[in-house]
Amino acid sequence: MTTTERPDLSWLDEVTMADLERNPYATYERLRAEAPLAYVPVLGSYVASTEEVCREIATSPDFEAVITPAGGRTFGHPAVIGVNGDVHADLRTMIEPALQPAEVDRWVDDLVRPIARRYLEQFESDGQAELVAQFCEPVSVRSLGDLLGLHDVESDKLREWFAKLNRSFTNAAMTSGGEFANPEGFVEGDEAKAEIRSIVDPLIDKWIEHPDDSAISHWLHDGMPPGQTREREYIYPTIYVYLLGAMQEPGHGMASTLVGLFGRPEQLEEVVDDPTLIPRAVAEGVRWTSPIWSATARISTKPVTVAGVDLPEGTPVMMSYGSANHDTGRYEAPTTYDLHRPPLPHLAFGAGNHACAGIYFANHTMRIALEELFEAIPNLERDTRAGVEFWGWGFRGPTSLHVTWEV
Amino acid sequence: MTFAVTVGGNSVECGEDQALLDACLRAGVWMPNSCNQGTCGTCKLHVVAGEVDHGSSPVETLSDEERCAGMALACQARPRGDVELRPQGTSAARTANPLRDMVGTVREVSDIARDTRRILLGLNEPLTFDAGQYVELVVPGSGERRQYSLANTADEDKVLELHVKLVPDGVATHGWLFDGLAEGDEVDISGPLGDFHLPPESEDDGGPMVLIGGGTGLAPLIGIVRTALRRHPAREVVLYHGVRGEEELYDGDRLTELAEQHPNFRFVPVLSHEPADGYREGFPTDAFVEDVSTARGWTGWLCGPPAMVEAGVKAFKRRRMAPRNIHREKFTPADA
Numbered sequence: 001m002t003t004t005e006r007p008d009l010s011w012l013d014e015v016t017m018a019d020l021e022r023n024p025y026a027t028y029e030r031l032r033a034e035a036p037l038a039y040v041p042v043l044g045s046y047v048a049s050t051e052e053v054c055r056e057i058a059t060s061p062d063f064e065a066v067i068t069p070a071g072g073r074t075f076g077h078p079a080v081i082g083v084n085g086d087v088h089a090d091l092r093t094m095i096e097p098a099l100q101p102a103e104v105d106r107w108v109d110d111l112v113r114p115i116a117r118r119y120l121e122q123f124e125s126d127g128q129a130e131l132v133a134q135f136c137e138p139v140s141v142r143s144l145g146d147l148l149g150l151h152d153v154e155s156d157k158l159r160e161w162f163a164k165l166n167r168s169f170t171n172a173a174m175t176s177g178g179e180f181a182n183p184e185g186f187v188e189g190d191e192a193k194a195e196i197r198s199i200v201d202p203l204i205d206k207w208i209e210h211p212d213d214s215a216i217s218h219w220l221h222d223g224m225p226p227g228q229t230r231e232r233e234y235i236y237p238t239i240y241v242y243l244l245g246a247m248q249e250p251g252h253g254m255a256s257t258l259v260g261l262f263g264r265p266e267q268l269e270e271v272v273d274d275p276t277l278i279p280r281a282v283a284e285g286v287r288w289t290s291p292i293w294s295a296t297a298r299i300s301t302k303p304v305t306v307a308g309v310d311l312p313e314g315t316p317v318m319m320s321y322g323s324a325n326h327d328t329g330r331y332e333a334p335t336t337y338d339l340h341r342p343p344l345p346h347l348a349f350g351a352g353n354h355a356c357a358g359i360y361f362a363n364h365t366m367r368i369a370l371e372e373l374f375e376a377i378p379n380l381e382r383d384t385r386a387g388v389e390f391w392g393w394g395f396r397g398p399t400s401l402h403v404t405w406e407v
Numbered sequence: 408m409t410f411a412v413t414v415g416g417n418s419v420e421c422g423e424d425q426a427l428l429d430a431c432l433r434a435g436v437w438m439p440n441s442c443n444q445g446t447c448g449t450c451k452l453h454v455v456a457g458e459v460d461h462g463s464s465p466v467e468t469l470s471d472e473e474r475c476a477g478m479a480l481a482c483q484a485r486p487r488g489d490v491e492l493r494p495q496g497t498s499a500a501r502t503a504n505p506l507r508d509m510v511g512t513v514r515e516v517s518d519i520a521r522d523t524r525r526i527l528l529g530l531n532e533p534l535t536f537d538a539g540q541y542v543e544l545v546v547p548g549s550g551e552r553r554q555y556s557l558a559n560t561a562d563e564d565k566v567l568e569l570h571v572k573l574v575p576d577g578v579a580t581h582g583w584l585f586d587g588l589a590e591g592d593e594v595d596i597s598g599p600l601g602d603f604h605l606p607p608e609s610e611d612d613g614g615p616m617v618l619i620g621g622g623t624g625l626a627p628l629i630g631i632v633r634t635a636l637r638r639h640p641a642r643e644v645v646l647y648h649g650v651r652g653e654e655e656l657y658d659g660d661r662l663t664e665l666a667e668q669h670p671n672f673r674f675v676p677v678l679s680h681e682p683a684d685g686y687r688e689g690f691p692t693d694a695f696v697e698d699v700s701t702a703r704g705w706t707g708w709l710c711g712p713p714a715m716v717e718a719g720v721k722a723f724k725r726r727r728m729a730p731r732n733i734h735r736e737k738f739t740p741a742d743a
């Protein structure tokens with residue numbers, strides 16, 4: 001195919017990061033229609049936007065993982081989401097034992113349920129709340145924080161960290177010369193990392209001498225010869241992966257599911273009345289507004305043609321799972337939240353050998369949190385005096401969710 | 408070649424080289440799933456009957472022990488024949504009281520309120536049931552079946568007590584139970600049926616209860632409330648009986664007597680359309696909202712016309728009763 005046959009994509013030159021962060025859907029809808037694999041100048045990268053192309057690349061032997069430039073600038077190397085081969089295998093072997101379904105089943109209820117109850121007790125008699133800040137995010141970060149061994153780090157501090165790391169990780173705008181367009185956008189991420197190091201370094205010192213059952217202690221020791229631990233510089237990038245995505249996204253997923261259900265009052269009522277529908281409600285919630293909207297990437301390992309586009313070896317492609325999950329070729333009326341839509345698999349957790357390792361834990365955290373919420377406040381209503389705004393291109397969810405109920 | 412895959416009451420066709428999950432999802436039968444490549448374990452389930460080929464299920468996700476215990480990953484497993492599946496987390500069906508067909512003999516027919524009869528049916532063999540369940544009667548000559556709740560407690564197992572309201576032109580009531588039914592008549596019965604009953608005694612913590620019955624929806628509540636108070640004589644129980652007018656009330660003495668024996672039990676009749684001195688006025692679900700400021704930790708029991716049951720669910724949730732503690736039995740109107 002010659003370039004003259006390709007659609008005119010000059011409109012992409014006008015797209016800014018602020019546009020994408022406010023609402024990426026219009027841009028990606030046009031990409032899906034005109035060029036499912038396209039070079040997007042503001043991102044300085046190819047972007048895969050349809051379900052078919054995302055899935056093809058994510059599972060292709062001709063691609064491997066790569067971290068986005070802003071992601072790499074934020075996390076450093078080797079982060080589990082951006083490495084391959086032996087290092088990837090070692091990092092997955094390090095993190096996966098605690099996330100195996102049989103293992104998660106053993107403790108997830110005892111971990112998450114009391115945390116959800118504790119946060120609910122703080123506001124359930126108030127008759128109103130802002131659920132993102134008072135429930136979804138705190139339950140998400142406290143559950144994972146305790147699992148990691150960060151019991152003494154306040155939930156609000158964990159929330160602050162993921163927010164700063166998020167803005168740094170998704171500070172993706174590039175100049176035409178291939179430089180970061182907003183280098184100052186990484187400062188708050190660097191500050192967060194410095195604070196993280198000042199708090200986690202002493203814990204690592206302690207765990208090296210006195211291993212315990214916390215996840216990071218296991219990361220240091222598991223599979224290592226006696227007397228040796230993994231280097232902290234080796235595991236920090238993956239700690240940052242957790243402190244951003246794993247901390248933030250279950251909260252995003254819960255909040256998006258709730259917003260979706262509030263838009264369908266009859267479906268909300270069904271789910272409240274029958275808690276066994278919660279997993280399905282959450283699956284549709286993360287399809288409808290995928291928390292990890294466009295945060296991962298792949299790179300070609302040889303010259304390859306995808307969706308009619310010839311890519312040389314070493315071409316990075318950003319995976320837009322949030323767009324793929326709105327693909328009209330796969331979902332009817334994808335912008336509508338519908339608990340009862342034909343239940344096709346979605347890409348909210350990615351695909352291939354870099355699919356999210358925390359799927360099972362995240363799904364159960366969201367399930368248990370919503371079970372407790374609806375059990376404690378079955379008469380929950382959205383406070384229509386306040387609007388709901390979504391924000392984010394790399395990671396996406398409601399910025400706030402005001403609710404009321406009769407007490 | 409396709410096989411039948413049965414899960415939770417649904418049956419779908421699955422090709423021999425098709426994953427169980429794929430077949431279910433395509434047929435609109437949802438089950439938990441996430442990665443669809445065998446690595447996350449979200450779609451793990453029990454193979455209750457039949458055999459599957461685990462395909463490329465990784466041992467990290469599905470251990471040998473789990474395979475031996477009859478677990479499978481729905482996104483990887485292919486059927487080798489007809490299979491029956493049970494999603495993880497759903498318990499094996501409780502041992503239900505066995506359903507029986509039997510013949511009862513009419514012991515007594517009495518008019519107890521306007522257009523309302525109490526019918527007692529004697530059995531040769533005792534019936535095993537839980538208070539609150541119902542039976543079906545076969546309407547003679549028509550083959551039609553009609554469902555009536557039992558007002559009995561489980562130990563009242565040889566004479567079944569039914570409360571029947573006259574349905575204008577109803578095949579069962581107008582044409583039979585209110586016309587010609589006499590002591591000594593034989594009646595074909597199937598039962599027990601339904602899941603409207605208390606949990607087993609070992610799981611009943613004696614927590615507070617509210618019960619709302621509309622008209623003859625009082626029947627199963629009479630069995631349930633007596634069972635609940637026998638288990639925990641001091642438990643807090645409120646029973647509302649909603650009817651149109653005083654003439655439709657019945658069993659007031661029986662319930663007043665029960666209240667005398669149990670100081671934490673209250674019986675509240677409520678009249679919706681024909682006010683009378685000494686009675687609450689309005690709908691019983693509204694009376695509950697007026698009386699009870701919070702129902703957190705309570706269980707709720709609703710039996711009556713669909714509109715009353717819907718209103719009751721809303722009222723209970725408004726008073727923040729946990730939805731899983733709301734039990735409901737709707738009268739589904741049969742064709743006349």
